Amino acid sequence: MDHQERRGGHGMADVLILGGGPAGTVLARRLTALGYGVTLVTCARRAAMEGLSLRAVEGLRRAGCTEAVAAAGRPASRRVDWNGRRTALNGEHLVDRNSLDAALLRDAAAGGAVLTRGTVAALEQGKNGWRAVDATGAVLGSGRFLVEARGRRAPNAPARETGPRTLAVGRVYHGPAGELGSAALSFADGWAWLAALPDGRRVVQLVIDGADSPARANLTDWHEAVVAALPEAAGWVAGCTPMGEAEVRDATAVRRSPGVTADRLRIGDAAFAVDPLSGHGVYAAVAWAFAAAAAVNTLATDPTAWPAVERFVEERCAELFAHAADAGNQFYRAEERWRDRPFWRRRAAWPPAPLPTAEHGIRRRAVVVNDRIEERPVLVTPALPRGVLAIGGVELYPLLESMNAGPSRGGDLAERCGRSLVQPPGRVAAALSWLVENGFLPGGQSRPGP
Ligand SMILES: Cc1cc2nc3c(=O)[nH]c(=O)nc-3n(C[C@H](O)[C@H](O)[C@H](O)COP(=O)(O)OP(=O)(O)OC[C@H]3O[C@@H](n4cnc5c(N)ncnc54)[C@H](O)[C@@H]3O)c2cc1C
Structure with a gap:
């Protein structure tokens, strides 16, 4: 897709997003910031009050959703009465979802997305892209790439994992x-x-x-x-x-497929919805939107990158779901007084998708670099199974390589590596410390073995 061709408005947009919840609106902002024309079609949602985690609001702030951050207000104190004990937890932002979503739509519009109000009843796929139509057949929006973000109301894709x-x-x-x-x-x-x-x-x-x-x-x-x-x-x-x-x-936890192809993708609750006990719902939708922006950007500029994009999106989806399922499951197991009651028995027994694990080493993984998905070597530890690409902007694998290639003596190590990588020595020093702390460099040694 050529940059000049990108447009929204009444013509065919680059990207047509269905659903204006946290996932759809944050994605709209990310994509318009990257220069894409976006049309966002959404209808009124049911009234609901929810508690947003601090991380969710931080994600909204990072996406530039200033109206939504203001609507989230200050965090409220939160406590839990569980298993006979009372505990104070991190605060949460209490929101009226209608007000929050209205603010998110203002943020999306301020970023340049074209908003259309209407209920999508059907989708039509033509030679050049997708059209969303309402029950009367009126066209609500069209775009070359389609993002399904209608939450739990999206037409169902087959479920891969379902909780009780x-x-x-x-x-x-x-x-x-x-x-x-x-x-x-x-x-x-x-x-x-x-x-x-x-x-x-x-x-x-x-x-x-x-x-x-x-x-x-x-x-x-x-x-x-x-x-x-x-x-x-x-x-x-x-x-x-x-x-x-x-x-x-x-409120059933369900993981579907992100359904990524060269011209469509499901995000947010349309791809997976978590148990509210995890408190991760909006956070996961926002995190998804960041990953999806990189996926759409990559496919638009390089359709041959599709295998890496598919791998990345599938992994990210499974991983976000597994983390949320694990957080919920820990709470369910922590309540021991009613273990034999069906509600608690079923939830404690539901095995959440196992969290990814990995052995210590270097692997090639699909990662996000400058809003694009690329395969790069990352450093993996059992605690960081997805792998780490960079610390403070310094890519770790090239840093290890530069130490193998360069002289082992003379001068400050961070300065020498910094010169070859064109990075400030302070940042390189932080990356080197990470390598030592995580067992990729023996402490005090100036270059990796043998
Ligand atoms: C009971 C319950 C309590 C929850 N509590 C919390 C909580 O406290 N904290 C938390 O972080 N998460 C909570 N969640 C999860 C949270 O609601 C979702 O994870 C989050 O809203 C997902 O965002 P989304 O953008 O993917 O979908 P949604 O927020 O569902 O947005 C989808 C949008 O698409 C629109 N839409 C739907 N159908 C159509 C159509 N046909 N045409 C056009 N537009 C359409 C909808 O009106 C809506 O605006 C809770 C969920 C449930 C079920």
Whole structure:
């Protein structure tokens, strides 16, 4: 794709993104920053309150989503009542997803993406690209490359891994304004997330096994009864007025395929959705968007790089899912009081996808370099199975090579290597320390063995 050809607007964009949640909007910003024309088609989402991890907000900041960062506000204190113990955790940013997503769309538009509001009902593939149409057949947007970012509502791709079926039944209340905070607490048949927003809204979200699903008609009565039986939850909303009925959301962990081809890719919850207990959902969607920007950029400029892109995207998808599954699983195992109850038994038994492991050494891996995916030698340790390409901008493998090639004596090592790599000696010294700490250089030795 030629740079001059790139455009959005009413013609065919370079990239058509379906879905304006964290994944779609952050990708739109990354791609417009790289000079691509982007059309983003999205429709209204269901109301929801969520807690964003500090890492998720840091990712939004890195993507330049200043409106979204402002909407996330300051982090609230968070505590966990689990296995009979109360613990204070890192804070989380409590957000009304409608406000957050509206801010994300403003960020995407400010970056130059063309926004279209509408519900995509079908996709048409032509000779030059993709068209998204609504239920009346009206074209909502078109683009040469298609990104599916419609979250859990995206048309399903086959699931590769699925956790126990999980539902979240939430209800919003209104109480005195001013308090900010959240709590997670376990109970015999699930766990609850409690949140208090500064505008006085309070949330009680009950996460239960799919098999315990209350009938839709009785959802609110069921929610009321469970809250009444949990003193902590009842206290959280004491004196508050319900703002509507209880609502249910599917919260099952599921990994699908990122479905990467030369002209399409699935990202965010459309590719994999994690258990809310992990607290990784929005973070994973944002991290995905960064990886996807490199994937799209690489395919647009070099379609022959497709095998490396596919490998990278598949690995990244499996890895993000495995980390989130592992984080959730650790919480489920930590609750020992109700091990025999179906909710806890099923989740403790669900083996999360094993985290990648690797032996110490040098491997060729697909990595992101300057917003492109390339195969490069990386240094792998059991603790860093994906491998490390560079420390402080100094690529590690060329550094090891430069030590093998250069004289072993005379002058400062960091200065000598820095000269051959055209890098400041301070940075090279930091990279050399990393090599020593991680067993690639014996301590104090000036060049790797033998
Ligand atoms: C019950 C529950 C609680 C959660 N709590 C948290 C939490 O506390 N913290 C956290 O980090 N994560 C949480 N998550 C996960 C988080 O919601 C997702 O991981 C995250 O929103 C994924 O972002 P996304 O951009 O991939 O998808 P989404 O945020 O789902 O965005 C998809 C977008 O596509 C749009 N769309 C859908 N269909 C169409 C269509 N046909 N046409 C056009 N547009 C369409 C939607 O309206 C939406 O704007 C929770 C999830 C659940 C189910």
